[in-house]
Amino acid sequence: MTQANTVTVHILDKEYCIACPPDERSNLESAARYLDGKMREIRSGGKVIGADRIAVMAALNITHDLLHKQQRLDQEADHTRERVRDLLTRVDSALATDQDGLGI
Template sequence: MSSHAIEISLLGRTYSIACPIGQEDALRHVANKLEKQLSSLRARTNNLSREEIAIMAALNIGYELLEEQKKNQDYIKQMDEKIGLLQSTLESALVERATKGD
């Protein structure tokens, strides 16, 4: 897959980032969300360096990702349980139908 560089701006600095063709909008969207989080952290904590702000943002984003992964796992578990119940119900109905047909 080929890529090309696009420019994004974070905390007043411009970065040239390699991006797969067709993924430019997604990268820009992520960069905009990151810029908002970095700016918010900077506004709340004036005495932190860029590196410290970036670390805090990474930790916040990592926590959000972990929470979403937990929600996804819970959803998968619920769907597995519902599928199991549906399979059991269908099997019971088929057995009942087969015994009535005899």
């Protein structure tokens, strides 16, 4: 593996060299900063001790947030589909009424 394909990130005071395609470097760095921030929040709360436990709690919190957002997006998509169906029904009804008025 070449040096150009690795990215060094810092998470909770540790350095990690991670293989990464060049076009994903920015995303990886952002993800590492986000994870580092979450882990620092948990550590500063003082209720969880040990890097492994902090990492698991951060993973659980991030996963919970992701699933909650996905559920909200699914609900919004369902609502949008319902509105589109309603609009299509209204358009079909208007077209049918218009055709009836023309004697077609």
